[in-house]
Amino acid sequence: xxxxxxxxxxxxxxxxxxxxxxxxxxxxxxxxxxxxxxxxxxxxxxxxxxxxxxxxxxxxxxxxxxxxxxxxxxxxxxxxxxxxxxxxxxxxxxxxxxxxxxxxxxxxxxxxxxxxxxxxxxxxxxxxxxxxxxxxxxxxxxxxxxxxxxxxxxxxxxxxxxxxxxxxxxxxxxxxxxxxxxxxxxxxxxxxxxxxxxxxxxxxxxxxxxxxxxxxxxxxxxxxxxxxxxxxxxxxxxxxxxxxxxxxxxxxxxxxxxxxxxxxxxxxxxxxxxxxxxxxxxxxxxxxxxxxxxxxxxxxxxxxxxxxxxxxxxxxxxxxxxxxxxxxxxxxxxxxxxxxxxxxxxxxxxxxxxxxxxxxxxxxxxxxxxxxxxxxxxxxxxxxxxxxxxxxxxxxxxxxxxxxxxxxxxxxxxxxx
Amino acid sequence: xxxxxxxxxxxxxxxxxxxxxxxxxxxxxxxxxxxxxxxxxxxxxxxxxxxxxxxxxxxxxxxxxxxxxxxxxxxxxxxxxxxxxxxxxxxxxxxxxxxxxxxxxxxxxxxxxxxxxxxxxxxxxxxxxxxxxxxxxxxxxxxxxxxxxxxxxxxxxxxxxxxxxxxxxxxxxxxxxxxxxxxxxxxxxxxxxxxxxxxxxxxxxxxxxxxxxxxxxxxxxxxxxxxxxxxxxxxxxxxxxxxxxxxxxxxxxxxxxxxxxxxxxxxxxxxxxxxxxxxxxxxxxxxxxxxxxxxxxxxxxxxxxxxxxxxxxxxxxxxxxxxxxxxxxxxxxxxxxxxxxxxxxxxxxxxxxxxxxxxxxxxxxxxxxxxxxxxxxxxxxxxxxxxxxxxxxxxxxxxxxxxxxxxxxxxxxxxxx
Numbered sequence: 001x002x003x004x005x006x007x008x009x010x011x012x013x014x015x016x017x018x019x020x021x022x023x024x025x026x027x028x029x030x031x032x033x034x035x036x037x038x039x040x041x042x043x044x045x046x047x048x049x050x051x052x053x054x055x056x057x058x059x060x061x062x063x064x065x066x067x068x069x070x071x072x073x074x075x076x077x078x079x080x081x082x083x084x085x086x087x088x089x090x091x092x093x094x095x096x097x098x099x100x101x102x103x104x105x106x107x108x109x110x111x112x113x114x115x116x117x118x119x120x121x122x123x124x125x126x127x128x129x130x131x132x133x134x135x136x137x138x139x140x141x142x143x144x145x146x147x148x149x150x151x152x153x154x155x156x157x158x159x160x161x162x163x164x165x166x167x168x169x170x171x172x173x174x175x176x177x178x179x180x181x182x183x184x185x186x187x188x189x190x191x192x193x194x195x196x197x198x199x200x201x202x203x204x205x206x207x208x209x210x211x212x213x214x215x216x217x218x219x220x221x222x223x224x225x226x227x228x229x230x231x232x233x234x235x236x237x238x239x240x241x242x243x244x245x246x247x248x249x250x251x252x253x254x255x256x257x258x259x260x261x262x263x264x265x266x267x268x269x270x271x272x273x274x275x276x277x278x279x280x281x282x283x284x285x286x287x288x289x290x291x292x293x294x295x296x297x298x299x300x301x302x303x304x305x306x307x308x309x310x311x312x313x314x315x316x317x318x319x320x321x322x323x324x325x326x327x328x329x330x331x332x333x334x335x336x337x338x339x340x341x342x343x344x345x346x347x348x349x350x351x352x353x354x355x356x357x358x359x360x361x362x363x364x365x366x367x368x369x370x371x372x373x374x375x376x377x378x379x380x381x382x383x384x385x386x387x388x389x390x391x392x393x394x395x396x397x398x399x400x401x402x403x404x405x406x407x408x409x410x411x412x413x414x415x416x417x
Numbered sequence: 418x419x420x421x422x423x424x425x426x427x428x429x430x431x432x433x434x435x436x437x438x439x440x441x442x443x444x445x446x447x448x449x450x451x452x453x454x455x456x457x458x459x460x461x462x463x464x465x466x467x468x469x470x471x472x473x474x475x476x477x478x479x480x481x482x483x484x485x486x487x488x489x490x491x492x493x494x495x496x497x498x499x500x501x502x503x504x505x506x507x508x509x510x511x512x513x514x515x516x517x518x519x520x521x522x523x524x525x526x527x528x529x530x531x532x533x534x535x536x537x538x539x540x541x542x543x544x545x546x547x548x549x550x551x552x553x554x555x556x557x558x559x560x561x562x563x564x565x566x567x568x569x570x571x572x573x574x575x576x577x578x579x580x581x582x583x584x585x586x587x588x589x590x591x592x593x594x595x596x597x598x599x600x601x602x603x604x605x606x607x608x609x610x611x612x613x614x615x616x617x618x619x620x621x622x623x624x625x626x627x628x629x630x631x632x633x634x635x636x637x638x639x640x641x642x643x644x645x646x647x648x649x650x651x652x653x654x655x656x657x658x659x660x661x662x663x664x665x666x667x668x669x670x671x672x673x674x675x676x677x678x679x680x681x682x683x684x685x686x687x688x689x690x691x692x693x694x695x696x697x698x699x700x701x702x703x704x705x706x707x708x709x710x711x712x713x714x715x716x717x718x719x720x721x722x723x724x725x726x727x728x729x730x731x732x733x734x735x736x737x738x739x740x741x742x743x744x745x746x747x748x749x750x751x752x753x754x755x756x757x758x759x760x761x762x763x764x765x766x767x768x769x770x771x772x773x774x775x776x777x778x779x780x781x782x783x784x785x786x787x788x789x790x791x792x793x794x795x796x797x798x799x800x801x802x803x804x805x806x807x808x809x810x811x812x813x814x815x816x817x818x819x820x821x822x823x824x825x826x827x828x829x830x831x832x833x834x
Contacts, residue, residue, distance in 0.1 A: 019751075023775070096774070102796060108785060110795055115777065117807055199807050220637065220808040241830040248832035334436075356825050357513070358440070360532065368525060368828025377833070378527055378824070379519060390534055390616050391637040392809040395824045407795070407812045408773050411785025413658040415665035416794070 003182065007190040010146060010178045011197035014119045017176040018144035022116045024172055026093040032171045033089035033136050037082040039167035040132065040160070044075050050159035051128070058152055066255060070126045071153055081132045081160075088136040088381035094399045095142040098408075109410040114403045116142030118199035121191055122384065123148045123213060125205035128156040133382040135164050135177055141402040144176040146198065148191065150205070151183035188213070195219040202397075204385045222393055224385035226312040227257030227340035229370045232329040232355070234346035235268035241367060242345040243277055248369040249343065251284050255314045257386060258341050258363075258373040262309060262319040264329045267293070270322045274298050278320070286316045293322035309336040326351050330358050337361060339388050341370040341395075362388060362395035420599065424607040427563060427595045428614035431536045434593040435561035439533045441589055443510040449588045450506035450553050454499040456584035457549065457577070461492050467576035468545070475569055483672060487543045488570055498549045498577075505553040505798035511816045512559040515825075526827040531820045533559030535616035538608055539801065540565045540630060542622035545573035550799040552581050552594055558819040561593040563615065565608065567622070568600035605630070612636040619814075621802045639810055641802035643729040644674030644757035646787045649746040649772070651763035652685035658784060659762040660694055665786040666760065668701050672731045674803060675758050675780075675790040679726060679736040681746045684710070687739045691715050695737070703733045710739035726753040743768050747775045754778060756805050758787040758812075779805060779812035 021029075040047070051073040058068050094114050101111035120143050124130045131147055138145035149157035161179040168174060180187050191198065195218040203213040204224045214221050231249050233242045249260035265273055274297045278288055282300075289308045290301035301320065308319040309332070323329045326344070333342050343365035344355040352366045363373045373395060375383025380398025387393045393401035438446075457464070468490040475485050511531050518528035537560050541547045548564055555562035566574035578596040585591060597604050608615065612635035620630040621641045631638050648666050650659040666677035682690055691714045695705055699717075706725045707718035718737065725736040726749070740746045743761070750759050760782035761772040769783045780790045790812060792800025797815025804810045810818035 019775070019777075022777075104794070104796055108789065113773075118777075214635075218631075220806070222808075238830070244830060244832055252833050356530075358436070360436075360439075360535075361823060363824040363826060365826045366828060368826055368831040369833050371833035372525065372826065372831065373824075377521075379521055389637070390821045391639075392821075394821060404807045404809075404811060406778060407780040407790075409780060409782045409785055409789065411783060413655070413661060414785040414789065415661055416669050416786050416788035 003184060003186055004190045007180065007187050008194060010180065011119065011191070011194040013175040014144040014146055014178045015197040017173040018116070018119055020173050021139060021144060021176045022095065022142040024142070028171050029093065029140050030089040032139060032168050033085045035169070035171075036132070036136065036164045036167040037085040037089070039163050040078055040082045040085070043163050044078050047073050047078055047156070047159050047163070051156045053155040054153055063152065067126065067152070071128070071156070073128055073156055077129060081129045084129070084133055084376065084382040085136045087376070088140050088399070091140070091381050091399060093140065094403045099405060106414050107412065108414050111408045112405045113408050114400070114405050117402060117404050119144045119146065119197055120200045120202065120402065121146040121148065121198045122202045122204065123188060123191070123209065125150040125209065126153060128153045128160055130204065131157045131160040132164060134384055137382055137384055137399060137402055139172065139176070141399045143402055144178070146178045146180065146191070148180040148188060154183050189216065192217045202385055220392075222387050222391075222397070223389050225388040226338050227259070227386075227388070228261050228310065228312050228336065228338040229258060229340050230262045230264055230329075230333050230337060230342045231260050231370065232264040232323070232326070232333075232342070232344045233266060233269065233273060234326060234344055234348065234351055235266040236348035236351060237269065237345040238347055239269065239273050242273065243280065245343065245345055245367070245369050246277060247280055247284070249371055250281065250286060250318055251316070252369075252371055254316050257312070258370050259314070260318070260370055261311060261313055262321065262336070264321050264323050264332055266326075266329075267322050267324050270294075270297055274320070281318060284316070286318050288318055288320055290320040291322060294320045297322075312338070326354055330355065333359055333361070340386070341365065341373040343368060343370050362386065420601060420603055421607045424597065424604050425611060427597065428536065428608070428611040430592040431561040431563055431595045432614040434590040435533070435536055437590050438556060438561060438593045439512065439559040441559070445588050446510065446557050447506040449556060449585050450502045452586070452588075453549070453553065453581045453584040454502040454506070456580050457495055457499045457502070460580050461495050464490050464495055464573070464576050464580070465492075468573040470572040471570055480569065484543065484569070488545070488573070490545055490573055494546060498546045501546070501550055501793065501799040502553045504793070505557050505816070508557070508798050508816060510557065511820045516822060523831050524829065525831050528825045529822045530825050531817070531822050534819060534821050536561045536563065536614055537617045537619065537819065538563040538565065538615045539619045539621065540605060540608070540626065541620075542567035542626065543570060545570045545577055547621065548574045548577040549581060551801055554799055554801055554816060554819055556589065556593070558816045560819055561595070563595040563597065563608070565597040565605060571600050606633065609634045619802055637809075639804050639808075639814070640806050642805040643755050644676070644803075644805070645678050645727065645729050645753065645755040646675060646757055647679045647681055647746075647750050647754060647759045648677050648787065649681040649740070649743070649759070649761045650683060650686065650690060651743060651761055651765065651768055652683040653765035653768060654686065654762040655764055656686065656690050659690065660697065662760065662762055662784070662786050663694060664697055664701070666788055667698065667703060667735055668733070669786075669788055671733050674729070675787050676731070677735070677787055678728060678730055679738065679753070681738050681740050681749055683743075683746075684739050684741050687711075688714055691737070698735060701733070703735050705735055705737055707737040708739060711737045714739075729755070743771055747772065750776055750778070756807075757803070758782065758790040760785060760787050779803065
């Protein structure tokens with residue numbers, strides 16, 4: 001009961017502070033973000049010290065080295081956090097933008113004005129840079145934010161939060177940035193009930209977290225779910241380009257949601273493409289699980305099962321399937337994909353547009369690696385996450401995606417007849 | 418169990434048909450809507466006959482004459498339904514619109530393309546024209562739609578559905594328009610579980626329906642909740658204009674969500690404005706519930722209680738409060754309002770913009786009646802409803818609000834470094 005009241009207090013304070021952030025000038029908001037960037041860089045040793053506590057306890061608990069690596073704060077990573085804040089400061093302020101405006105026959109001028117969403121709560125796991133990225137994006141877009149990081153990064157997240165708050169000083173109300181000061185899991189349950197104060201909830205993390213949050217939350221949720229990403233190599237592909245793109249999409253960083261999990265190859269070029277491509281993957285230590293037709297061409301690959309087409313490996317494993325052309329590739333993606341990021345490699349104009357229009361994923365690529373699905377890479381400065389939902393926001397969520405709009409109507413005495 | 422399977426079948430069919438609607442050309446979609454408009458007008462007597470069944474059973478069940486009036490289909494109303502379909506046909510097709518596009522330093526061209534949401538289910542009460550409005554909007558925006566109207570309008574809705582389907586012929590797959598063919602309430606429970614097939618659920622109706630749906634739905638919900646709308650008459654108002662706007666906002670059609678429920682009056686002009694205004698309301702049969710300061714100026718008004726400030730009367734009742742200026746008006750609206758439609762009447766430039774920017778409602782008006790919050794009035798042709806939520810859509814939902822977007826990325830071999 002004590003914790004419940006504490007969490008409610010946090011959300012209530014965020015709600016009350018938010019209208020003040022909403023009205024804060026672009027200039028002051030930018031100053032806040034730049035000051036945060038500066039103070040982060042000045043406190044590298046403090047951050048490393050706090051981060052050390054998390055690393056030590058992660059090692060004690062026997063977390064995988066990949067997870068421990070994600071957790072680690074290095075001077076380089078702290079400088080990147082700082083750079084992101086500066087980048088977001090330099091982006092245009094979305095608040096108050098008039099998206100469109102028109103005039104009705106009765107003389108009413110009707111416009112849509114971009115406004116902050118309100119209070120945004122984010123429940124996230126692992127990487128501590130999410131803390132500063134989200135604070136920067138939320139403040140710049142006029143929102144209040146409630147941060148609930150994973151227990152494994154608790155000390156790091158708190159240290160970052162403390163620095164950001166002190167850097168903000170009294171330029172904005174400190175209560176607009178709230179940190180859930182406990183690793184108690186009940187805090188999440190309490191948060192999920194506070195639709196009175198929280199306008200949007202963003203869960204970022206494993207499937208079990210997201211399912212749990214979606215089932216229990218009373219407020220709208222934008223899910224950041226798994227990425228079963230495909231690259232389809234078409235008969236009209238530049239095969240050298242295809243090779244580079246596929247290799248990059250799988251190998252450059254396999255543990256992330258925008259890495260390729262399934263390679264689809266047009267039957268017309270499979271014979272030419274697969275032996276070279278799969279050999280390259282083998283050299284990089286990638287385990288290949290192929291369909292029967294793949295196996296016929298490259299006998300050393302393992303058998304793919306039906307479950308492989310649904311799999312998000314997040315590892316050096318790749319499913320490979322030979323398809324009869326762009327239509328079957330689209331069909332496969334529709335059936336097994338997760339609407340995250342999918343790419344086609346082709347030099348054919350019509351095929352490229354067919355794929356772009358018919359694949360219903362957050363990000364659809366022609367002739368580029370799926371690894372670009374990322375707020376920073378898209379030019380959004382940073383990201384709150386990558387939405388795999390269809391309502392409100394899809395793909396990397398930046399400043400615009402943290403806003404909504406209201407209709408503003410200018411009249412001179414119009415009444416309804 | 419039989420019904421559960423039937424409902425699941427309906428949703429599955431809609432899901433499978435939707436990609437075909439998504440790819441249907443603008444020309445064909447417009448032809449579908451125009452054919453629907455035509456066939457509706459040709460079947461006025463059939464529609465009246467089917468509607469009669471609902472009217473008779475409503476009378477038997479002793480429904481209020483206001484509700485029975487809402488239910489009634491007259492030749493005029495059927496022609497209006499037809500006109501709405503034609504209007505939507507004449508609007509630009511939102512599908513495929515490139516909302517924005519930019520170039521990254523690495524040469525990637527990144528754009529946001531408007532795409533349909535998918536399968537939209539609407540659960541609505543009372544007015545049968547909602548059936549044709551929603552079908553028109555959903556088809557034009559490339560979505561499939563599942564219609565679940567109120568049991569009191571079952572025969573009317575089914576008749577409209579039958580006509581629309583026959584008019585569509587085989588220009589689009591008929592399965593993209595689904596009608597829940599039962600008044601069994603369990604059908605709603607089954608629908609709410611089908612997040613596998615349904616991308617968005619829109620409940621339109623009373624509070625209990627909306628609360629029920631929001632609590633149980635597994636898919637995203639955009640709520641169309643109550644409208645506690647305010648008009649604030651500022652010290653710098655043109656009082657004659659204020660009088661007209663307030664009268665229109667309250668009296669022209671009191672039973673709808675965009676009618677004024679609370680009048681806020683600046684203390685500086687209350688003495689001059691209130692006696693005249695309230696007398697006009699009295700003549701129109703409006704019951705006035707005033708704050709203490711209102712009572713001092715116009716002694717015959719009833720006492721307002723705290724609960725009156727929250728009330729959506731949907732009737733000839735008005736709460737009236739004297740406030741100390743625009744800031745207290747905004748404060749009052751923030752505390753008691755429902756984020757639907759709120760208006761200021763003022764000739765002062767700064768005050769007008771202050772109100773526009775600080776009132777966080779779906780539609781904020783300067784010098785016009787709140788009664789304009791309506792898809793047709795805004796120039797959207799029709800509306801799926803009026804969202805009082807903040808995520809995805811606010812205010813009247815037209816074609817654009819029934820779409821989402823995807824990122825489309827054009828490369829020439831870019832890989833992530």
